[in-house]
Amino acid sequence: MFVDTVIEDKSLHKPAFLLGLSVAVLIFFFAFNFTDTVFGEFLSPVIGNPKESGFFGRLVVSFVLSAIFVLNLFAISFARLRVQIFIVWIELFLLFLAFAFSFDLKFSFIQSKIGLMVSKGLFTTIYISAVSIVIATAIAIVGAIAKLSNNGFAYAIASFYTSLFRGLPLLLQVYLIYKGLPQLGFMVDAIPSGIAALSLCYGAYMTEIFRAGIQSIPKGQWEASRALGFRFSLILRKIILPQAIPIIVPPTGNQFIAMLKDSSLVSVLGIWELMYMAKTLGQRDFRHMEMLLTAAMIYWGLTIILEIIQARIERKYQQKA
Amino acid sequence: MDTNTKAKNKNPIISLDGVSKWYGDFQALKDINLDINLKEKIVICGPSGSGKSTLIRCLNRLEAHQEGKIHVSGIELHETMKDVDIVRQDIGMVFQNFNLFPHLTVLENCMAGPNWVRGIDKKEAKERAIAMLKQVKIPEQADKYPDQLSGGQQQRVAIARSLCMQPKVMLFDEPTSALDPEMVSEVLDTMVELAKSGMTMICVTHEMGFARQVADRIIFMADGEIVEQNTPDEFFNNPKSDRTKTFLDQILI
Numbered sequence: 001m002f003v004d005t006v007i008e009d010k011s012l013h014k015p016a017f018l019l020g021l022s023v024a025v026l027i028f029f030f031a032f033n034f035t036d037t038v039f040g041e042f043l044s045p046v047i048g049n050p051k052e053s054g055f056f057g058r059l060v061v062s063f064v065l066s067a068i069f070v071l072n073l074f075a076i077s078f079a080r081l082r083v084q085i086f087i088v089w090i091e092l093f094l095l096f097l098a099f100a101f102s103f104d105l106k107f108s109f110i111q112s113k114i115g116l117m118v119s120k121g122l123f124t125t126i127y128i129s130a131v132s133i134v135i136a137t138a139i140a141i142v143g144a145i146a147k148l149s150n151n152g153f154a155y156a157i158a159s160f161y162t163s164l165f166r167g168l169p170l171l172l173q174v175y176l177i178y179k180g181l182p183q184l185g186f187m188v189d190a191i192p193s194g195i196a197a198l199s200l201c202y203g204a205y206m207t208e209i210f211r212a213g214i215q216s217i218p219k220g221q222w223e224a225s226r227a228l229g230f231r232f233s234l235i236l237r238k239i240i241l242p243q244a245i246p247i248i249v250p251p252t253g254n255q256f257i258a259m260l261k262d263s264s265l266v267s268v269l270g271i272w273e274l275m276y277m278a279k280t281l282g283q284r285d286f287r288h289m290e291m292l293l294t295a296a297m298i299y300w301g302l303t304i305i306l307e308i309i310q311a312r313i314e315r316k317y318q319q320k321a
Numbered sequence: 322m323d324t325n326t327k328a329k330n331k332n333p334i335i336s337l338d339g340v341s342k343w344y345g346d347f348q349a350l351k352d353i354n355l356d357i358n359l360k361e362k363i364v365i366c367g368p369s370g371s372g373k374s375t376l377i378r379c380l381n382r383l384e385a386h387q388e389g390k391i392h393v394s395g396i397e398l399h400e401t402m403k404d405v406d407i408v409r410q411d412i413g414m415v416f417q418n419f420n421l422f423p424h425l426t427v428l429e430n431c432m433a434g435p436n437w438v439r440g441i442d443k444k445e446a447k448e449r450a451i452a453m454l455k456q457v458k459i460p461e462q463a464d465k466y467p468d469q470l471s472g473g474q475q476q477r478v479a480i481a482r483s484l485c486m487q488p489k490v491m492l493f494d495e496p497t498s499a500l501d502p503e504m505v506s507e508v509l510d511t512m513v514e515l516a517k518s519g520m521t522m523i524c525v526t527h528e529m530g531f532a533r534q535v536a537d538r539i540i541f542m543a544d545g546e547i548v549e550q551n552t553p554d555e556f557f558n559n560p561k562s563d564r565t566k567t568f569l570d571q572i573l574i
Binding site for chain 2: 218220221223224225226227228229230231234238239242243
């Protein structure tokens, strides 16, 4: 993106904007009434018993909250860009932790279950996602070439495939493959069915990404290659794909991340992956929130790893270009 | 008017026989008859939309013609031909927008053709590429990527890339039109050198100085037809048709 060389005045440093923002935030906090929360308790020296503080209490709490919010923004606005980003990240993360801790979690319970969750659930999730990613990529390359070809059969099959698998909810595909194939006489286990559903669904999305990536390469590249006497497969391999990959990588990384999370849908087949473990382990002791939050953090961690890998690959191609 | 001025030579390297082409309802080429001999230098000029680029792109079948016959080295170009790649390997083409491969270095651009389709090993392909880059006077840029070069340098690399295939014919499709004015001459100089070396050349260009200097024949096209063809002297000093006169008046201010 182009960052303009002229720096505009920061709106946070304009009194009118600050005033407007304060009023808006005040109205927000007032409307949602935080008197019954920790904030009300914290302010009890001023407003007395939060439950009986009424309009006055509500006003004080929302006033204090909005003052903290606006002053925080105002203070951060003086920091350098990187510091700003860091501080905001930390603050949002702390808010998320506050949300998690508000559930009165029992950490000894998490500790006792997390071993099983990682060794069994995390492993299965990674296994299913990794295999599906490889198969989906292979499908996408073949599908994209078929969609760009002049062969009627290839185009028809590929476009029917992408239309169907992009058109059905993934959960429905999981059921159809697992319950449908046995009726045709093919007995398939849960894990292969889950992998098949994920690969086929994401293969369809990625077919479109790969097709668009290949089409974005200027026609002149094809013409110059043809004029040198290159054959189709050579042009695709040596000229077009190497140029298309940097364009394909960001949206494909997105798909990988989405697929990793959507692998949770195969839990309906009773596969012992992360989501299934999270649901079942907490059930007996009515400790749902502990397990769900643990699974959430593990999913989040995995996607952050994928994001880092994607950023590395993008940087590598940017250096080359 | 007689457009069927066939050359005397019995074995032309390229011959067109009643070639016509349409884009939908629009007829881009109308009954083109033309023979081009080995070592001949042809300049094709004419107003924009006259079909000159279309004509040159039909010669290596980047475009398909619908009527008539095109022969290159005795092989007819047609829809179901099997060996179009073999024919194309013998015809070099230089484009208006260079069309270098941006992900390959200058050297790799020049090695690609010989190494990938001519089956020449890397070492020899590299030697040849360096020799051709010397011929276009930029051997020192060999390890750079195309977008690190000026337009004129890129076009000279494009010429070297084609020459590495050791073609029998070179096609130039407005090779200087996309260049800044000060870079035109470096590319034209390269083309003049190439002409002196005896290469068969067919150039679509508006550079009339170049045409005067190297062309054996100048072909003037308008509305998809060959209106007039002649030696440079006759063409510039004694144009026959009114359209040629008007065109020359406009272009030679």
